[in-house]
Amino acid sequence: MTREELAKFDGREGRKAYGAVNGKIYDFSSSKMWQGGNHQELHQAGHDLTDELKSAPHVRAVIERFPVVGQLEEPGSEAGSGGSKAIFGIIAAVVILVVLFLVLR
Structure with a gap:
């Protein structure tokens, strides 16, 4: 999935809430913590969240509990x-x- 395609899954207006971390795309849609595609007023679904996760108070294992729905294509690949x-x-x-x-x- 390209970054442009990922951006369509922003969790708004009933759309699925996807986020990428380390090249994997996760589906956060079922989480109450990602209602409307927004997490704690700090993170928005539909983006690569790899850098943002580095400063998160929880470990990557929390993200890895969500279903993987694809791979993020890097520009130029x-x-x-x-x-x-x-x-x-x-x-x-x-x-x-x-x-x-x-x-x-």
Whole structure:
């Protein structure tokens, strides 16, 4: 899930309340502590909360009790895989050209 997709799950107006921590997306919707997508007037659902959790009074284990509903895609992660595909395509094209050259010689 991208950050833009995660932002849609802000817990407002009946929407689910999701938050990301260390790349995992958790569903806080069932928690009374996340009513309306807001936790203690300090944290809003629909965001990466990893840095905010560092200053939280509770440990990460509290967050890990919630169901994991996905993984947060980091910016540029798709570009890396696209680059690998492009390199593979170039190598395949070169191999085909070499084979054609050898056969048609």
